[in-house]
Amino acid sequence: MRHRIGLLLGTEEDWPSAFETVLRRLGPIKGMGEFDVERVTIEPFDLRARPRHSLVIDRLAYWYYHPREWLKKISMMDDVYLLNSPFTFQSMEKHAAYCAMMRLGLKVPETVLVPYKNPPDNARYAYTAARYNRPFDLDEVAERIGYPLFMKPYDGGAWRGVSLVRDRDELHRAYDASGEMLMHLQQAVQGYDAFARSLSIGAETMVMRFRPEEPMHARYTVDHGFLSPAAGEEVVTIGKLVNAFFRWEFNSCETLVKGPDVHPIDYANACPDVALTSLHYYFPWAIKTLVKWCVFCVATRRRPRIDLETHDYFAVTGTYEERLAEYRRLADRYFETERYQEFCDTHLGHIDEVVLEWVAGPEFDRLLVDTVTATYPAHEHDRFVEHFSGLLRLWVKDQG
Structure with missing residues (x-):
């Protein structure tokens, strides 16, 4: 077959x-x-x-x-x-994802959607706006949320149009620059302890320390203990919940961890980052897991699910911890986590060795050099080949 x-x-x-x-x-x-x-x-x-x-x-x-x-x-x-x-x-346009996770009780920061700064190019807009658009005080909205806050497009991606707003002047500059983009104002989580970005592929999730202020090649930090076990488990549960709820099986989730609280801030990514020059150390895991999940879905004739069954999630009650536990059960049921793990143990037991041999060999070296050559200017090729090679050698050492 x-x-x-x-x-x-x-x-x-x-x-x-x-x-x-x-x-x-x-x-x-x-x-x-x-x-x-x-x-x-x-x-x-x-x-x-x-x-x-x-x-x-x-x-x-x-x-x-x-x-x-x-x-x-x-x-x-x-x-x-x-x-x-x-x-x-x-729902990948963030707004519906915020609404759903707020209803489910996750600790999403305070968020408000404001009208366009500049009207959309539609002949009917002027009449509709004149009759139905209510005047609003942007300063009042921001003060109610509290500074600092972030202004970001409701359908954003790759940090497009995201602004940190610390006062009234920055608020108006950012809003004026937004043009025809529809914007959220979202409360900033000040003094957070860790920024976690989790990449989920099917039933598996890799939680990585993320530094958004760094250039792309340095944003993912190799740090295996930056979260407490409880926070790490909560981050994984939130990612699995989002993905099972919306039927996304290849998605990333950004969370800010402050003390005992985990705040999801961005978790709707139709095209999550899996570039070699971004993930580096974590790239082999991503490729291996993507292969495993695809083989599992095809070999077991896993059926596509169009019905979201949101009622199962909305019916969950109890404390925050009790709801998280039930959400995790529902998500694991959707992903058939136990069946997937058993399948991998039975039929894909050799994949770790296959991927390790590949990453340690010349074929992967050629892929790395070709990727760096296509991504960076010529005078930076040697630097980045050595940078990423070192990180991948670390991965090979850790796996061995």
């Missing part, structure tokens, strides 16, 4: 090449057949045509509508498995 996994890609080359390499090196899975990878092309599609794919990893449709509609079609009509549901992309 042969299974085909599709990659729907934009500009990325490093992790798709790595994914293809690991899947090829893995070879046929006993009793499950062979797995092929195909990069999906964009072309007219018949709504009744049968797709060639068992599963598709999408990294494009959050902004490109033609492939998004193809994903909806193959999911709804053909049961092709998708790691992120195209039916909840609107």
Whole structure:
């Protein structure tokens, strides 16, 4: 039996090449057949045509509508498995995700959505605004939230349009600059102890220390003990809850940890960062886990779930700790965590050795050099090849 996994890609080359390499090196899975990878092309599609794919990893449709509609079609009509549901992309615009997690009792900072600074380009806007838009006092809204605060687009990504606002002057400068972007004002978590970014792929989550003020190559810090066990477990639970709730299986979550409290601030990312030059030390884990989850979903004929079943989550009551425990149970049920772990132990027990041999060998070295060459100017190539090589050598040493 042969299974085909599709990659729907934009500009990325490093992790798709790595994914293809690991899947090829893995070879046929006993009793499950062979797995092929195909990069999906964009072309007219018949709504009744049968797709060639068992599963598709999408990294494009959050902004490109033609492939998004193809994903909806193959999911709804053909049961092709998708790691992120195209039916909840609107929630990737942050606002609905904030609302859902607030209702579920998570410690999301105080957040207010304010109208556009500049009206959208729509002929009906002037009449509607004149009749129904109420005047509002931006200063009053900010003072009610409290300084400092962040102004950020409700549909933002990659830190686009994010401003730290410390006083009235910065508030108005940021709002004037927002133009036609629809903005949230969100309370800042002052004096936090740790910024955690967790990358979730299926039933697994890697929590990493994140330093947003650093350049991209230095933002993820190799630090295995920066959170207490309780905080680390809560960060994992929040990420799994968000993903199970919205049917996202390839997503990242940002949380600020202050004392005993964990505050989720950004957890709706249709295209999470998995670049080699960003994740470096954590890149092999990401590729290995992505391969494992895809193989598990295809081999076990895991069915795509369009129904969100939000009522199960909204019905949960009790203390914060009791609700977290029940949310984790619901999320683990959705991800079939025990079945996944058993599958990996039974059928993918050799993948750790496969990935370790690959990262320690010349094929990975070529991928690293090619990625650095494509990413950085020529005068920085040697510096960054050595920088990332050192981090990956550390990973190989730790695994060995």
